Amino acid sequence: xxxxxxxxxxxxxxxxxxxxxxxxxxxxxxxxxxxxxxxxxxxxxxxxxxxxxxxxxxxxxxxxxxxxxxxxxxxxxxxxxxxxxxxxxxxxxxxxxxxxxxxxxxxxxxxxxxxxxxxxxxxxxxxxxxxxxxxxxxxxxxxxxxxxxxxxxxxxxxxxxxxxxxxxxxxxxxxxxxxx
Amino acid sequence: xxxxxxxxxxxxxxxxxxxxxxxxxxxxxxxxxxxxxxxxxxxxxxxxxxxxxxxxxxxxxxxxxxxxxxxxxxxxxxxxxxxxxxxxxxxxxxxxxxxxxxxxxxxxxxxxxxxxxxxxxxxxxxxxxxxxxxxxxxxxxxxxxxxxxxxxxxxxxxxxxxxxxxxxxxxxxxxxxxxx
Numbered sequence: 001x002x003x004x005x006x007x008x009x010x011x012x013x014x015x016x017x018x019x020x021x022x023x024x025x026x027x028x029x030x031x032x033x034x035x036x037x038x039x040x041x042x043x044x045x046x047x048x049x050x051x052x053x054x055x056x057x058x059x060x061x062x063x064x065x066x067x068x069x070x071x072x073x074x075x076x077x078x079x080x081x082x083x084x085x086x087x088x089x090x091x092x093x094x095x096x097x098x099x100x101x102x103x104x105x106x107x108x109x110x111x112x113x114x115x116x117x118x119x120x121x122x123x124x125x126x127x128x129x130x131x132x133x134x135x136x137x138x139x140x141x142x143x144x145x146x147x148x149x150x151x152x153x154x155x156x157x158x159x160x161x162x163x164x165x166x167x168x169x170x171x172x173x174x175x176x177x178x179x180x
Numbered sequence: 181x182x183x184x185x186x187x188x189x190x191x192x193x194x195x196x197x198x199x200x201x202x203x204x205x206x207x208x209x210x211x212x213x214x215x216x217x218x219x220x221x222x223x224x225x226x227x228x229x230x231x232x233x234x235x236x237x238x239x240x241x242x243x244x245x246x247x248x249x250x251x252x253x254x255x256x257x258x259x260x261x262x263x264x265x266x267x268x269x270x271x272x273x274x275x276x277x278x279x280x281x282x283x284x285x286x287x288x289x290x291x292x293x294x295x296x297x298x299x300x301x302x303x304x305x306x307x308x309x310x311x312x313x314x315x316x317x318x319x320x321x322x323x324x325x326x327x328x329x330x331x332x333x334x335x336x337x338x339x340x341x342x343x344x345x346x347x348x349x350x351x352x353x354x355x356x357x358x359x360x
Contacts, residue, residue: 163333
């Protein structure tokens with residue numbers, strides 16, 4: 001059901017600025033959080049997210065040095081907001097939000113089967129001053145079977161915007177981009 | 181024509197991940213570049229962009245410690261791509277792309293009148309290892325007169341997506357957000 005996604009295209013999942021779900025696991029206990037502060041930083045599969053001790057998942061992520069970063073479609077917006085407004089300290093969020101955890105290949109954190117894309121990541125650095133965690137994606141997956149293909153962007157005030165009209169400027173930008 | 185925009189809402193301009201235009205000035209020479217790697221990092225008007233010596237504007241930004249970060253609407257996508265694929269070393273990009281530079285209040289870099297929003301910024305830090313420049317917005321402006329309100333998101337492969345359907349989950353998120 002999940003199809004491998006090329007690592008050299010992983011930055012294109014992060015660059016548009018979608019809402020992300022981030023899973024962690026320690027022993028049998030898994031958790032998931034919603035992240036809206038993230039950034040592609042190059043054409044490599046390395047990118048940054050901002051998180052910290054205010055997220056229950058943070059400690060496990062830093063201890064295990066692993067996580068999965070998933071890209072939900074717009075159909076999951078209610079779940080993404082629900083995940084972001086309760087805590088893994090007292091809630092099994094996979095159960096509460098009816099999300100299917102699938103075994104990842106390179107990390108112990110689970111994939112989220114309902115998401116459009118899943119990136120298995122290793123924590124490669126932590127810029128403590130700004131709470132920036134640098135993640136390197138080591139394996140990525142696409143779920144080609146979701147009818148809803150639009151991702152969602154958080155505005156930060158409780159409103160969100162889904163992907164709309166598409167523009168193709170590949171020809172105009174060819175000189176600036178790596179071959180994908 | 182430009183209306184002051186509250187600093188405590190500035191992070192909401194960056195968080196959704198729009199394509200940004202960044203202006204700099206040194207003496208009478210001004211320049212503008214397109215940035216697609218950026219990130220809100222908190223609810224403050226401080227955010228990060230990724231740039232480096234490969235951008236002609238970078239040296240001036242680091243020397244003057246100032247820039248303006250502008251948010252173009254989807255109607256400016258052709259200009260944003262054009263700006264991103266030529267160099268200020270040999271081109272007056274404001275002239276080439278018919279953009280109107282307006283005097284900013286707190287920095288010497290110019291505002292871009294045709295953009296939806298302009299953020300006057302000071303460079304507050306530089307994380308050299310990743311090319312992350314930390315900017316603090318000290319004054320912000322809105323242009324309420326542009327008919328095109330949609331911003332654009334770069335996918336990174338030469339395609340772009342404009343803002344589409346909006347979702348209002350302010351009630352569900354009230355517990356997690358500062359009052360705006």
